[in-house]
Amino acid sequence: MARLSLKSVEKVYGNKFKAVHGINLEVEEGEFMVLVGPSGCAKSTTLRMIAGLETVTGGEIHIGDQVVNDLVPGKRGIAMVFQNYALYPHMKVHNNLSFGLKLRREPRDKIASATQEVSGILEIEELLDRLPKQLSGGQAQRVALGRALIKQPEVFLFDEPLSNLDAKLRASMRVRITDLHKRLREEGRPATVVYVTHDQVEAMTMGDRICVMKDGHIMQVADPVTLYERPANSFVAGFIGMPEMNLAEAVLTLGNTPELTIAGQTIEVASELAERLSGSEGTVTLGIRPQHLTVEPENAAGAFSGEITNIEFMGHEVNLHVDVGDNPFVAVVQSDRIDRQLRRGDRVALRPVGSKIHVFDAMSGENISLNYSNN
Amino acid sequence: MKQFNSLQNTASQHEKSAHSEASSRRRRNISAALRYSLLAVFGLIMVYPLIWLVGASFKSNSEIFSSPWFWPQEPTSQGYVDGWKTSTPYTFGHFFLNSMKIAIPKVIGTAISSTLVAYGFARFDFPGKKILFAVLIATLLLPDVVTRIPQYLLFRELGWLDTYLPLFVPQWFAWEAFFVFMLVQFLRAIPREMEEASRVDGANSLQTLIFIVVPILTPALVSVCLFQFMWTMNDFLGPLIYISTVENYPISLALKLSIDATEAFNWNQILAMTVLALTPSLVVFFLAQKSFIEGISTGGVKG
Numbered sequence: 001m002a003r004l005s006l007k008s009v010e011k012v013y014g015n016k017f018k019a020v021h022g023i024n025l026e027v028e029e030g031e032f033m034v035l036v037g038p039s040g041c042a043k044s045t046t047l048r049m050i051a052g053l054e055t056v057t058g059g060e061i062h063i064g065d066q067v068v069n070d071l072v073p074g075k076r077g078i079a080m081v082f083q084n085y086a087l088y089p090h091m092k093v094h095n096n097l098s099f100g101l102k103l104r105r106e107p108r109d110k111i112a113s114a115t116q117e118v119s120g121i122l123e124i125e126e127l128l129d130r131l132p133k134q135l136s137g138g139q140a141q142r143v144a145l146g147r148a149l150i151k152q153p154e155v156f157l158f159d160e161p162l163s164n165l166d167a168k169l170r171a172s173m174r175v176r177i178t179d180l181h182k183r184l185r186e187e188g189r190p191a192t193v194v195y196v197t198h199d200q201v202e203a204m205t206m207g208d209r210i211c212v213m214k215d216g217h218i219m220q221v222a223d224p225v226t227l228y229e230r231p232a233n234s235f236v237a238g239f240i241g242m243p244e245m246n247l248a249e250a251v252l253t254l255g256n257t258p259e260l261t262i263a264g265q266t267i268e269v270a271s272e273l274a275e276r277l278s279g280s281e282g283t284v285t286l287g288i289r290p291q292h293l294t295v296e297p298e299n300a301a302g303a304f305s306g307e308i309t310n311i312e313f314m315g316h317e318v319n320l321h322v323d324v325g326d327n328p329f330v331a332v333v334q335s336d337r338i339d340r341q342l343r344r345g346d347r348v349a350l351r352p353v354g355s356k357i358h359v360f361d362a363m364s365g366e367n368i369s370l371n372y373s374n375n
Numbered sequence: 376m377k378q379f380n381s382l383q384n385t386a387s388q389h390e391k392s393a394h395s396e397a398s399s400r401r402r403r404n405i406s407a408a409l410r411y412s413l414l415a416v417f418g419l420i421m422v423y424p425l426i427w428l429v430g431a432s433f434k435s436n437s438e439i440f441s442s443p444w445f446w447p448q449e450p451t452s453q454g455y456v457d458g459w460k461t462s463t464p465y466t467f468g469h470f471f472l473n474s475m476k477i478a479i480p481k482v483i484g485t486a487i488s489s490t491l492v493a494y495g496f497a498r499f500d501f502p503g504k505k506i507l508f509a510v511l512i513a514t515l516l517l518p519d520v521v522t523r524i525p526q527y528l529l530f531r532e533l534g535w536l537d538t539y540l541p542l543f544v545p546q547w548f549a550w551e552a553f554f555v556f557m558l559v560q561f562l563r564a565i566p567r568e569m570e571e572a573s574r575v576d577g578a579n580s581l582q583t584l585i586f587i588v589v590p591i592l593t594p595a596l597v598s599v600c601l602f603q604f605m606w607t608m609n610d611f612l613g614p615l616i617y618i619s620t621v622e623n624y625p626i627s628l629a630l631k632l633s634i635d636a637t638e639a640f641n642w643n644q645i646l647a648m649t650v651l652a653l654t655p656s657l658v659v660f661f662l663a664q665k666s667f668i669e670g671i672s673t674g675g676v677k678g
Contacts, residue, residue: 147576
């Protein structure tokens with residue numbers, strides 16, 4: 001296993017379109033790195049550049065100590081799992097698994113034992129003599145996983161491998177892949193993984209660290225907890241978390257009593273937070289997660305009042321949609337703690353948990369409240 | 376009483392609906408019967424010359440023109456026996472072999488070269504690709520006749536006259552734009568991931584082509600081979616131009632030979648040998664029918 005590093009990597013297409021803007025990323029040996037972002041954020045392009053399926057038009061990609069920019073995919077020590085499995089349709093499962101080893105001219109007994117071992121790990125022994133068209137989606141994906149595993153590569157690359165599966169199977173494959181990663185680590189042969197997905201649940205549950213991308217730029221690289229609690233900017237804040245973080249334009253006034261004003265309503269800012277915000281007076285973006293809002297009677301002090309536009313009963317929780325002026329807010333409330341008499345059109349107040357407030361620069365979107373403790 | 380009435384009513388309603396169902400079924404049956412008999416009649420008209428050909432090859436020479444009916448009154452295999460001997464020192468089998476000497480290298484060369492060229496156009500980016508592909512397609516529209524004379528002069532200079540080389544060597548260089556185009560279209564419909572997976576597995580472009588692309592392309596390749604085989608067996612003009620010795624004649628010329636050789640044509644012999652000449656193409660077609668139909672029908676649409 002090896003570490004992977006991207007240094008100022010760029011991708012400019014023939015038509016001058018710049019897809020990747022000089023990104024830097026370090027993936028440690030044995031680390032599970034997830035690239036996540038909305039569609040078109042160049043996460044797949046980045047992965048394909050690491051794989052060698054796209055040319056790198058600027059910067060360097062290192063796998064271990066080697067610059068691999070000009071190496072063909074087969075020489076990079078990588079294995080890749082594709083979204084639509086990409087199994088060879090005319091080969092039986094065991095040939096699909098061993099194709100890479102045969103190309104490397106490995107001895108036959110070694111190929112046989114490797115096939116045996118991998119099919120044991122992935123529980124596909126009874127599928128070895130089938131053709132890909134005789135497999136279900138989940139089975140095909142396990143074979144695709146086996147094809148990567150059998151090569152014992154330096155780096156595993158996953159390109160949205162679960163998005164063709166149904167929700168239930170996706171959840172079980174998610175666990176299977178993370179278990180496999182842990183198991184390899186415990187067996188002393190840790191696997192370096194780069195995993196591309198657009199699904200934040202996959203990202204949060206699988207990644208040791210997550211790299212959030214947008215329009216060919218890296219927005220933040222951090223572990224799931226940091227990403228959730230200390231988002232570096234309003235994009236990451238809005239992208240990670242369900243329902244997404246409430247973001248609203250606010251006016252920050254610092255002085256004797258530091259205040260935030262939204263739609264003419266003002267709340268006081270805790271002095272600890274105000275200290276961090278010094279010099280940022282004026283228009284800012286306020287961010288607060290739906291889980292960090294409490295519902296109070298209208299006009300409660302230190303809360304924003306607004307009108308309920310929708311009530312979504314989710315079972316153990318209720319999503320309360322409230323318009324504060326023109327700003328739509330969502331509050332997530334435990335269903336046993338909410339007043340069941342509330343109806344659409346009623347007015348309530350939302351009180352942010354003071355220490356959980358994020359303040360972002362209105363122009364750059366950067367989190368200017370980041371330096372204060374979230375605890 | 377009321378109840379009884381209503382029962383009667385429902386019974387008659389049932390009867391009515393059963394009636395209408397039966398009549399509509401009858402109408403459907405009649406229309407189907409009409410359709411199929413019409414199709415059968417036209418199909419028979421189209422295929423009758425072929426049936427007649429087979430029947431007439433078993434007739435005696437005098438009977439052939441006496442009745443348009445295909446069934447021979449006194450079946451005889453004399454046409455086959457005499458026809459096989461031919462009017463030359465060689466048997467018809469010799470000419471068969473000659474045809475194979477052209478067809479086999481031609482078919483193999485076409486399949487290999489067309490696949491290579493199509494793979495290049497479908498999967499690689501290189502300068503001038505668009506123009507080159509346009510030129511390739513343009514040659515589809517070029518009438519054969521235009522190139523005959525320059526080609527003849529060229530092959531004469533090379534000293535290839537009266538050999539089979541002019542008949543199959545051009546095909547080793549993806550000479551048939553139609554096949555290249557067909558394979559390109561087929562390749563475009565195949566997702567690239569499998570080839571990418573094989574590159575990640577360590578295969579180079581040629582290995583990817585041989586181990587991954589060609590097996591997937593098989594239906595299209597079968598069609599290419601089949602077309603080329605049938606066209607070669609039917610080709611008359613090519614051998615006529617380049618082959619001058621009877622010893623080297625393929626079937627198409629040998630058949631013509633039996634018409635030229637004598638003044639009173641032995642039609643039963645000619646017809647018998649025509650039937651034999653048709654056989655290889657038909658056999659190959661029926662052997663490869665499944666792949667062939669898959670190949671031409673999924674060329675542009677398979678996802």
